[in-house]
Amino acid sequence: MDREIELRLVVRLKAGDPAAFEAIYEAYRPRLFGFLVRLSRRRDLAEDLLEETWVRLMTRSATLTDDARLGPWLFTVARNLYYSWRRSRAVDTSRTSELDPAWPAPERGDSPFEAAARRELERRVEAALARLPLRDRELLLLVGVEGLTPSEAAGACGVPAVTLRARLHRARVKLAAEMDADRPVPRAKAG
Amino acid sequence: MTTWEQEDELEEDLSALRVHDASPERVARIRARCVAALAARRKAEEAPEGREAPWRAWLEPALALGLGTLYLAEAVTRALAAYR
Numbered sequence: 001m002d003r004e005i006e007l008r009l010v011v012r013l014k015a016g017d018p019a020a021f022e023a024i025y026e027a028y029r030p031r032l033f034g035f036l037v038r039l040s041r042r043r044d045l046a047e048d049l050l051e052e053t054w055v056r057l058m059t060r061s062a063t064l065t066d067d068a069r070l071g072p073w074l075f076t077v078a079r080n081l082y083y084s085w086r087r088s089r090a091v092d093t094s095r096t097s098e099l100d101p102a103w104p105a106p107e108r109g110d111s112p113f114e115a116a117a118r119r120e121l122e123r124r125v126e127a128a129l130a131r132l133p134l135r136d137r138e139l140l141l142l143v144g145v146e147g148l149t150p151s152e153a154a155g156a157c158g159v160p161a162v163t164l165r166a167r168l169h170r171a172r173v174k175l176a177a178e179m180d181a182d183r184p185v186p187r188a189k190a191g
Numbered sequence: 192m193t194t195w196e197q198e199d200e201l202e203e204d205l206s207a208l209r210v211h212d213a214s215p216e217r218v219a220r221i222r223a224r225c226v227a228a229l230a231a232r233r234k235a236e237e238a239p240e241g242r243e244a245p246w247r248a249w250l251e252p253a254l255a256l257g258l259g260t261l262y263l264a265e266a267v268t269r270a271l272a273a274y275r
Contacts, residue, residue, distance in 0.1 A: 016229050016230075016232050016233040016236070017229075018226050018229055018230070021225055021226065021229060022222075025221075025222060025225070029212065029213070029218065029221075030210045030211060030212040031210070033211055033212055033213045034208075034209075034210055034211040034212075037211055046213070047213045047214065047217045050213055050217070050221065051217065051220070051221045051224070054221050054224070054225050055221075055224060055225065055228070057225075058224075058225045058228040058229060058232075059228065061229075062232065121204060122207075122208060122209060125204050125205065125208060126208070140205060144201070144202055144205030144206060145205050145206065145208055147206070172198055172201055175201060176197055176201055179201075179204075
């Protein structure tokens with residue numbers, strides 16, 4: 001979202017303008033949901049956390065600063081809500097990270113071959129992300145998928161930017177290793 | 192250790208991942224809750240009892256000061272009368 005538009009939307013949201021809410025909701029809802037569903041690996045939980053995130057924004061919108069950055073604010077709240085939920089349930093991450101991704105096929109104007117190749121790549125990325133430890137996954141989701149800057153992601157995760165950059169590099173290495181491990185083996189030629 | 196090219200390729204793969212969304216029912220429910228919360232907040236801010244009338248801002252402290260001064264003066268007068 002363009003920064004000037006975002007600043008105007010923040011001011012209007014603070015004044016209680018429903019149209020501003022609608023614009024923010026349409027811009028950030030799918031991104032937040034994608035982040036939560038990939039982080040939690042559970043669609044029902046992601047929907048609950050998504051709802052709570054938006055309710056938090058509504059109850060606290062009057063106290064936002066005029067130069068608030070909505071993306072980092074929303075992702076920070078969503079992430080903290082997920083961690084609170086985990087703490088309250090004492091979730092065993094080894095079990096949730098074993099869940100297989102089951103996303104529907106992408107709908108793009110590719111040829112059948114291109115679509116199949118893209119689906120396969122997407123499946124490998126999703127599966128590799130799902131196998132990563134939560135701390136690595138959240139960094140790749142925030143920076144790689146959702147486009148937050150490392151500084152914004154550091155704010156969301158509550159760590160110094162330098163630490164986050166080092167962790168992000170390690171997470172990328174792990175993701176690459178996971179994807180390589182999942183690479184399809186070429187078939188041997190017959191005869 | 193990955194090379195910069197590999198990292199760029201990974202970033203490209205990650206940013207190309209499909210966008211997901213909540214179910215239409217949940218999307219509508221969240222919208223309704225948030226719009227209702229905004230409307231309730233605006234109503235509370237616009238309600239006469241929610242807003243402080245401008246004259247109250249100076250009249251109340253002045254009244255309290257006046258009554259306090261009267262009370263103090265009366266107390267001092269009575270104390271002096273008792274010692275006379």
